[in-house]
Amino acid sequence: MTLRKSFILYVLVTSLCCSMAYAQKIQSYPIISPNGKIKLVFEYHQQAKIDSSASAEFDVYYLTNGKWAPILSDTEIGIATQKEQFKNLTLKSAGSVKRLNARYEMISGKRKLCSNQANESTCNFVNANGKALNVIFRVYNDGIAFRYEFPKWSDQPVHIEDEYTTFNIPAQTDRWVQAYDPGYEDFYPYSNNGKGEKSQEWSYPALFKHQEAPVWYLISEAGNSEFNAASRLVNNKDVNRYKISYSAGRKSFPQQGDISTLPWKSQWHTVMIGSLATVVESTLITDVSEPSRIAQKDWIKPGAVAWIYWAYNHGSKDYQKAVGYTNLAKTMSWPYVLIDWEWDVMGNGGKLEDAVNYAKSKGIKPLIWYNSGTTDWSKDTPVDRMRTRERRIKEFEWLNKIGVYGIKVDFFAGDQQDMMKLYLDILKDAADHHLMVNFHGATIPRGWSRTYPNLMSVEAVFGAEWYNNGDVMTNKAAVHNTTLPFTRNVIGPMDYTPVTFSNSQHPHITSYGHELALSVVFESALQHFADRPEAYYALPDAPKNFLKAVPTAWDETRLLSGFPGKYVVMARRRGAKWYIGGLNGQEDAKVLQFNLDFLNKKQANINIIRDGENDKSFKSQMQVWRKGQPVKINCLPRGGFVAVVE
Incomplete structure (x- = not known):
């Protein structure tokens, strides 16, 4: 057999074998x-x-x-x-x-x-x-x-x-x-x-x-x-x-x-x-998640919260600080105050029960913090009152007795099966005792807010708390804030602890208009407003009144415009009102543009609070929108705006 014929035969046999090997139905x-x-x-x-x-x-x-x-x-x-x-x-x-x-x-x-x-x-x-x-x-x-x-x-x-x-x-x-x-x-x-x-x-x-x-x-x-x-x-x-x-x-x-x-x-x-x-x-x-397992839900009420930790890391062990933030909640018409870690060693004029009673005397509902007790690195107190059902039930019965309305549970050990079970066990036992829940240092939302509607929020985000821990947020916040609406916040409530005008340990360079807009752009049933009382008291009437009234639960949500890391304009409806928040994530000034034709109206009045002459001021205006016309709002670098459409 010639070399040429041998090669041809080899090719034919190889091709046949390959065809048989990959033949498939x-x-x-x-x-x-x-x-x-x-x-x-x-x-x-x-x-x-x-x-x-x-x-x-x-x-x-x-x-x-x-x-x-x-x-x-x-x-x-x-x-x-x-x-x-x-x-x-x-x-x-x-x-x-x-x-x-x-x-x-x-x-x-x-x-x-x-x-x-x-x-x-x-x-x-x-x-x-x-x-x-x-x-x-x-x-x-x-x-x-x-x-x-x-x-x-x-x-x-x-x-x-x-x-x-x-x-x-x-x-x-x-x-x-x-x-x-x-x-x-x-x-x-x-x-x-x-x-x-x-x-x-x-x-x-x-x-x-x-x-x-x-x-x-x-x-x-x-x-x-x-x-x-x-x-x-x-x-x-x-x-x-x-x-x-x-x-x-x-x-x-x-x-x-x-x-x-x-x-x-x-x-x-x-x-x-x-x-x-x-x-x-x-x-x-x-x-895709399981339907609600809670029959009676009238005790579950979303709302804004005054939060001590951002400005005063150890503030919750100080009774006078707890009183101050309760007064803030009262002044701002926010229904809740969160008393964070170390409340079990509260001093300077009162104990936890005194702080709870003071809040109730002002018509404010107190929430308190717990360590899950599951990590080997956090011993922040109170610790390990949530880990077993026996301890949880004892604690929840006590909370019902003194008049606490919800819990924040922090520092979970990971994403393993035992942690998934613990999350759900906490939600179930808390529901049995009519307690709302916020998970921190925790896994992402996984649809449990439908199954257990008392799950109001979850951290699982690089949020404003990180201004306490380093300077990375100072320069990255604007881009980050305009990325989260397209990523993390899509899948469920996000306890970012937003809307700060003063500085914590490290400064922020987002504008006041940008910070105000976070109250609408970010969704969380318990929206923890993080700044110190005097920062909110010092606001002009327009942004202050806006924060007094902005809802934390919504009937409808629409993305009006945006691109991850660059800008976002979000509209959320509560009843007959539409609240709109816009963020500029870029280092240059930008005109944020959007359309309101979905309102099916010929025209509407829009009350706008946007960046003022500098990043620490506001400008308020009323604008008449007519169908077919885009709305255009000037924003500073890292700026933003809010608007209300009646």
């Missing part, structure tokens, strides 16, 4: 959102004649300009227990698509009336050992969600250790993602390469902008139960492949992942998809 199952704009296509790849292994993945498309634009491609699915792998799967059935259409009300958040409207389908698999796994897909008008489910195939507890779930992000995609931190207190820097400075582990939520279509998407998770550890994103093997990974164990709780009897369900993995306004206005996190 692909089964596709589309699910389209109720409004027809988002399509999820689940694909099952069955390799033919070679072996019986299989793989499963899905693609997501968005309808733009009459065409389906691919948004997420080849998203891998799968999960692993300590004894079983669910990666190479055999598809047993793909269920028919069914419509979900449920309405619910929120006491707090970006919208009062919400709709859990989606199309849902369940795919049933078995692994090589015949163990069953179900994957539930939902496609909403503003995103997609999916979760894993194990039916009962074992009488013993199962240890779910890891996921194979991986999102493939196109190279050069714009992204705003926070480096993972157990307290979620970091920035969301812009990147288009996916590289981290410290590691390749990332927190939720993660914001991405599609390069070729006018589409944004925000990845997070929701509906974590006591059987679900929280997860994070890891792209250490490929900067554009973000794999879901469970939190590593810690010294006092070495378990990674979940341990549960069967049946078991994972948390929901969520992706909000659409225009930037669609993402910001989305309620997907609460849509």
